[in-house]
Amino acid sequence: MTTLVKSVQRLTFEHKLVLGYDTTMRFSQLFTKTRHEAPKDEVSKNAQLLIRGGFIHKEMAGVYSYLPLGLRVLKKIKIIIREEMNAVGGQELILTALQEQKIWEKVGRWDDEKVDVWFKTKLKNNVELGLGFTHDEQLVNLLTEYISSYRDLPLYVYQIQTKFRNELRAKSGIVRGREFVMKDLYSFNRTEEEQDEFYEKIKVSYMNVFSRCGIADRTYFTFSSGGTFSQYSNEFQTISDAGEDIIYLDANKRIAVNREIMDDKVLSDLGLRKEDLTEEKAIEVGNIFKQGTKFTDPFSMSYKDEQGEKKSVVMGGYGIGVTRLMGTVVEVLSDERGIVWPVEIAPFQYHLIELGGANPSVRERVLATYQALTEQGFEVLYDDRDESAGVKFADADLLGIPTQIIIGEKTLDEGDGIVEVKDRKSGEGGYINIQEILQS
RNA sequence: CGGGGCGUAGUAUACCGGCAGUACACUUGCUUUGGGAGCAAGUAGACCGAGUUCAAUUCUCGGCGCCCCGACCA
Numbered sequence: 042m043t044t045l046v047k048s049v050q051r052l053t054f055e056h057k058l059v060l061g062y063d064t065t066m067r068f069s070q071l072f073t074k075t076r077h078e079a080p081k082d083e084v085s086k087n088a089q090l091l092i093r094g095g096f097i098h099k100e101m102a103g104v105y106s107y108l109p110l111g112l113r114v115l116k117k118i119k120i121i122i123r124e125e126m127n128a129v130g131g132q133e134l135i136l137t138a139l140q141e142q143k144i145w146e147k148v149g150r151w152d153d154e155k156v157d158v159w160f161k162t163k164l165k166n167n168v169e170l171g172l173g174f175t176h177d178e179q180l181v182n183l184l185t186e187y188i189s190s191y192r193d194l195p196l197y198v199y200q201i202q203t204k205f206r207n208e209l210r211a212k213s214g215i216v217r218g219r220e221f222v223m224k225d226l227y228s229f230n231r232t233e234e235e236q237d238e239f240y241e242k243i244k245v246s247y248m249n250v251f252s253r254c255g256i257a258d259r260t261y262f263t264f265s266s267g268g269t270f271s272q273y274s275n276e277f278q279t280i281s282d283a284g285e286d287i288i289y290l291d292a293n294k295r296i297a298v299n300r301e302i303m304d305d306k307v308l309s310d311l312g313l314r315k316e317d318l319t320e321e322k323a324i325e326v327g328n329i330f331k332q333g334t335k336f337t338d339p340f341s342m343s344y345k346d347e348q349g350e351k352k353s354v355v356m357g358g359y360g361i362g363v364t365r366l367m368g369t370v371v372e373v374l375s376d377e378r379g380i381v382w383p384v385e386i387a388p389f390q391y392h393l394i395e396l397g398g399a400n401p402s403v404r405e406r407v408l409a410t411y412q413a414l415t416e417q418g419f420e421v422l423y424d425d426r427d428e429s430a431g432v433k434f435a436d437a438d439l440l441g442i443p444t445q446i447i448i449g450e451k452t453l454d455e456g457d458g459i460v461e462v463k464d465r466k467s468g469e470g471g472y473i474n475i476q477e478i479l480q481s
Numbered sequence: 482c483g484g485g486g487c488g489u490a491g492u493a494u495a496c497c498g499g500c501a502g503u504a505c506a507c508u509u510g511c512u513u514u515g516g517g518a519g520c521a522a523g524u525a526g527a528c529c530g531a532g533u534u535c536a537a538u539u540c541u542c543g544g545c546g547c548c549c550c551g552a553c554c555a
Contacts, residue, residue: 431516
């Protein structure tokens with residue numbers, strides 16, 4: 042008797058999309074190796090730790106490849122961002138890195154005098170192209186084809202894409218590179234009031250992203266220079282010694298002002314008092330700003346309202362440096378022993394450490410634990426290497442997976458089903474029954 | 482882009498105008514196995530080019546690359 046309905050393993054959306062079904066890994070199969078020392082040409086903490094752990098590889102100044110462990114982290118950050126952007130109505134697309142000169146000339150940004158971070162290249166026929174350092178013009182140009190009525194608005198689209206910026210000086214590891222991954226969302230609204238509502242929503246969703254990445258407590262909503270269409274733009278600044286920006290922070294109000302615009306008038310505008318502020322170094326992990334019709338008018342992006350009247354579309358741009366965010370997490374959450382990943386973006390949830398695997402009883406217990414965790418859909422890195430305990434512990438601390446599960450001869454003495462767990466962040470641990478994890 | 486520093490093995494470093502040494506990593510064997518193990522053997526190296534010199538990894542010049550400070554960073 043055949044059945045039309047087969048039993049299949051149910052994988053979560055995240056597993057399929059983020060991990061490509063691959064939830065577990067044996068350390069011995071991982072081609073990357075940990076290192077005791079960082080390369081001497083890396084000074085930034087984020088790059089040092091990420092290179093030592095085998096998360097990334099430096100190709101050249103400001104350009105890094107993402108290796109299996111690093112890619113897992115990056116994918117997870119992207120999933121968080123996608124969830125939060127989708128939650129405020131964002132639709133994901135992906136534009137091209139190669140961009141035409143004529144599009145950039147509309148707003149006057151092709152000129153190297155105006156934009157000094159261009160990477161430009163040429164087609165065989167000598168037509169010049171640029172490698173996108175942002176996508177405002179290109180997206181507006183594209184969307185004019187689809188927006189013509191008030192019924193088409195509001196529209197929120199975003200992409201997660203590699204940007205190219207020919208920085209005069211790359212530094213700070215993956216916090217400031219020449220090639221980096223950025224999420225950029227763009228809002229298209231009928232009116233400023235409609236945009237203001239969205240602006241408030243995206244503020245919340247940005248803080249959700251930073252919260253899920255473990256840095257919300259030190260990330261502050263910051264006022265920065267605005268431009269033609271609004272008095273201020275806003276940044277999300279994470280307090281860190283590695284920061285390149287200086288902000289003035291009112292810790293009670295959880296609001297900061299970028300030094301770029303700091304003066305008495307700004308303070309009174311924002312209702313802040315100088316004596317409440319502290320000066321802090323910070324990393325800009327996100328920025329949001331209202332662009333008005335700066336881009337939509339030059340591309341004649343307009344819509345017909347209910348009365349058939351032609352109106353300009355009001356635009357906004359909202360960025361998160363995805364790779365920069367990853368670097369920032371390492372900067373602010375690591376300790377003297379290595380990285381400390383928050384659980385949502387850790388490359389694995391559990392680091393299963395086998396001590397003395399030559400002992401068949403130990404090996405048997407470890408494999409049973411590994412299998413049970415795998416069957417429950419947990420992500421496990423299983424250190425099956427023939428290495429000393431010290432090496433395995435040191436590597437586990439360096440890699441920063443949130444929970445270590447340790448099984449050795451000592452563990453077997455504790456009884457059936459007992460494993461030792463240790464929290465990477467606090468260092469606290471003890472013996473528990475594996476069922477507590479399996480049924481969590 | 483201005484100023485400064487540096488390029489020696491996969492990584493970190495030492496010495497030197499005349500055979501380039503050490504540690505980690507790697508390979509093999511044995512021992513070891515709860516916080517970066519031990520012994521033995523082995524593999525592996527002077528950024529590129531020109532010049533000076535009997536001889537250059539070493540000195541000089543140029544190039545390339547990397548790092549730091551500053552400027553820049555919509």
